[in-house]
Amino acid sequence: MTDFSIERFVLRCPRAGTYLRVNAQDEQIENVSSPDNAWAFHTHEGAVTHALWIGQILGVTPDVVMLR
Numbered sequence: 001m002t003d004f005s006i007e008r009f010v011l012r013c014p015r016a017g018t019y020l021r022v023n024a025q026d027e028q029i030e031n032v033s034s035p036d037n038a039w040a041f042h043t044h045e046g047a048v049t050h051a052l053w054i055g056q057i058l059g060v061t062p063d064v065v066m067l068r
Contacts, residue, residue, distance in 0.1 A: 009047035010038040011054065011062035020054070020062060029054065035067055 011020040018031035019038035032038055041047035047064045055061025 006042060007044070008067045009041040009044055010035045010065050010067060011047065011051050012038075012065050013060070014063050015060065019065075035065065040067075 012018070012035075013020065013031060016031060018033055019035050020029055021032050021037060021039040022028070023030050039050075041050065044064065044066070051062045051064050
């Protein structure tokens with residue numbers, strides 16, 4: 001049987017253990033406690049690229065986590 005589920009990746013802050021999302025009001029990056037509410041990426045490459053960009057800004061690169 002083939003699994004056709006779509007992969008999803010989120011960004012996790014290594015120090016805080018929280019996840020990142022872009023809020024709807026002012027499009028700022030913020031922390032959330034649940035990966036279900038986090039900014040989701042459908043490719044590993046996209047998540048890694050954004051993690052590196054955020055790391056350049058914040059000084060700490062988030063971890064890329066695959067959701068199952």
